[in-house]
């Protein structure tokens with residue numbers, strides 16, 4: 001990651017208004033630039049300190065190439081024209097840094113929808129499962145259970161059932177060599193949340209261990225059917241369980257697509 005920090009000392013004339021306008025312009029012009037990974041505009045909290053710079057932009061980029069692209073971006077040039085007219089001085093620093101490893105994993109995970117047939121070593125599957133078991137749960141009831149399926153015949157059977165529910169002909173598991181089926185005990189009030197967190201932990205762990213994963217839905221319908229109930233019985237699972245999801249895992253056959261995050265999903269109340 002590359003961090004770019006740019007500080008401005010503003011001219012005395014109309015200082016407050018110009019700082020406010022600069023913040024407004026930064027939000028309008030710079031914030032939407034999609035490759036800015038962290039966007040922060042801050043104002044010096046000690047305004048009475050005459051030696052301090054008053055305004056700073058703190059941006060992170062995935063690479064120095066992205067920073068170079070930003071430098072020549074028309075919105076940046078436009079922002080620069082304004083700031084040049086109202087600043088007395090500027091100071092910048094750019095430096096590379098290692099993002100927190102967990103954050104890196106969380107931000108890099110993408111759903112894999114095209115798997116190689118190669119099996120994932122069992123010790124890796126076991127680690128993914130362990131991460132799932134360590135998910136938080138309502139009142140620590142640990143309602144979620146995991147069925148790790150590498151048996152080809154069973155994967156094909158579930159894939160067919162899943163496709164039938166969708167009314168589709170494709171393999172909804174994308175050729176994955178392993179299906180980590182999550183079910184949850186219905187008598188626990190938080191069972192859907194508990195099971196979903198097991199799914200989330202496993203997808204994150206898969207990314208951390210260099211394995212692709214994807215949530216495949218319709219487990220509820222699958223295990224509400226007589227065939228699904230029979231499969232659970234054959235495996236030796238008894239009780240009132242609902243299918244939460246299939247976490248399919250394997251090595252990606254192609255680079256997973258990166259999906260932009262939808263704007264306007266965060267509301268801050270300070």
Ligand SMILES: Cc1cc2nc3c(=O)[nH]c(=O)nc-3n(C[C@H](O)[C@H](O)[C@H](O)COP(=O)(O)O)c2cc1C
Nearest residue numbers: 109110111112113214215216217218256257258259
């Ligand atoms: C509850 C849930 C159900 C999903 N069901 C499916 C599914 O049935 N088939 C599929 O291909 N992807 C499924 N996905 C994966 C989403 O398509 C994927 O998470 C979304 O497009 C965002 O992409 P990302 O995971 O790479 O960020 C599901 C994801 C969630 C959270």
